[in-house]
Amino acid sequence: MEPLLSAVIVLLLVSCFTSSEALTSNNGNITIKWDIMSWNHDGYFALVTAYNYQKHRSVPSPGWRMSWRWTKKEVIRSMVGAKTTERGVCSMFKRNIPRSCLRKPTVVDLLPGAPYTQQIANCCRGGVLKPGSESEFEISVGKAGNSVKTVRLPGNFMFTVPKQQYVCRPAKNVRPTVFMSPDTKRTASAFMTWKIVCVFDKAT
Template identity: 40%
Template sequence: MANMKIWNNRATFLCTLLSFAIVFHQTNGYDSRDSHGNITIRWDVVSPTPDGYVAVVNITNYQKYRKVDAPGWKLSWTWPHNEFIWATLGARVGDEGNCNRFKKSRSAPATCSKSPAIFDLTAEVPQSEKIDGCCKGGVLLSRLQGYSESTTAFQIAVGGAGTKNTTWQVPTSYTFRAPRGEYSCSEARVVAPTRFITPDLRRVTQAYKTWKVECSYKPPSQNRVPLCCVSLSSDHGMNTSCPTCSCSCQNQTHSCSTKNHDRLVSKIECTDHMCPVNINWHVMSKVKENHERKIRVTISNLNYARNYPDWIVLVEHPALGYSTWVIHANHRFLSSSNYRKMEVVWGRKGHNQVLAPFGTNGSTTNFVLVFKGRARHGTAREWRSPEAIFFNGDRCVSPLPTQF
């Protein structure tokens, strides 16, 4: 009896520990579909100044299916002492802070805030305000969509930091925010100084000091309004709409009616689901002897007020594999550590890269998934609906598999 009591206590302890681990992963940023994906911030001190240093800050999106969309990212940190920012290139500060100590000075800093906020510039700013690789309007594409488009840079001149490597203290409490996502950032860690090659490839220099911060995506709260929903159809006439009120009018008995719908207020076309984006998964009937199957995926922008440039979709389905290919779009197969099979798909430049606003030409695009193999256990049902679909990193609301 005593042994059973001890065993029950141990089981309770292990369950509690497991629950804590799950909560820890969720609140501190962990994505099982992209376990190594993150936003990496690298500081390179490139030159000393009379009262501090000049640093180049690089921000790189290493996520495979999640981008940072307009109006862009916001980066912040906390200075360890009385540091301040004299000037920036390739970015702007959001708050001047308290600069009373410089009232009698001929020049004032850009910001004296203890926790400055930094925002990206657009490409239209004068060349004198830029550095190489900067000014992308805060947009960072995923690493798969493009190497140069997934990274940005800016330069800051820091004052009040001393004149030596030992006095240049690493900032703390980094935060990185995106329009539809929050990130959990690690503490900065000093790493080996970055080495730079001159344009003529004849000389190698290195930073005086380098440190890095890694920020992982945090799952959204249940209160956030979804961005998209999935509908299902087939050549055999089966049809399942998006769940009613998928994105809006939750906890209500019905959605808007077309008669009294005000486009100027909602900016979304009136539907039962009221989602800005609808993704239709259509099972095509043609099946060849080698078990080749085709799915036509149609993406529709139902938003009157905005477009979706550089869209990216993640499809999770058990039949996907390295033999899968996609027609009318770029793609890459992914296989996660927990045996998920996924395909990342994004538009082709100059073809279907941009989803235009609803009611205009280009508000709808489609691609065809072609894959081979038999459904598990020989059931055709498992070919029908995807296990999950993400649009621009947001998980879409889907009907239950039993509804199709």
């Protein structure tokens, strides 16, 4: 029994070291920022940005996929700059049907040439994300509460790339992002900002 127990302990230590090493990589990471910009009657509008801080690794076509698990009973009412892959069951809504009612939605970037009304800055590259670049989309979330005291951070974030596996830390509440106007004369601050760091683990 002693050799077996020793082997189990070694495997656990190796597993812990590997996970720790992945989350403290010196080669950069994918950082996702979730900025709540305004409130609506039962939720909020947010700007979600994925930054590729990796030094030498691109996210190739067909691009990234992002998913998370809602903490309460949130729904995605609308999106600009990206889309969900599935709506789910929204039978409880008789009008203004949400874009997604899934507890764990999956979001993908729009393709180049998407309708102008569906575009925002830094979107619509088919999910391709070169080193030093970013990808953005806007999301309207309902059934979430409409104050800093009632909204909850999503959990179980996943950032998926073809032939690349990433490990994501839990979402963290950080100092709200301050945005500068194009003329650099005014600033505006997000009401809340959440940050998720995802680090490359291995090729698949």
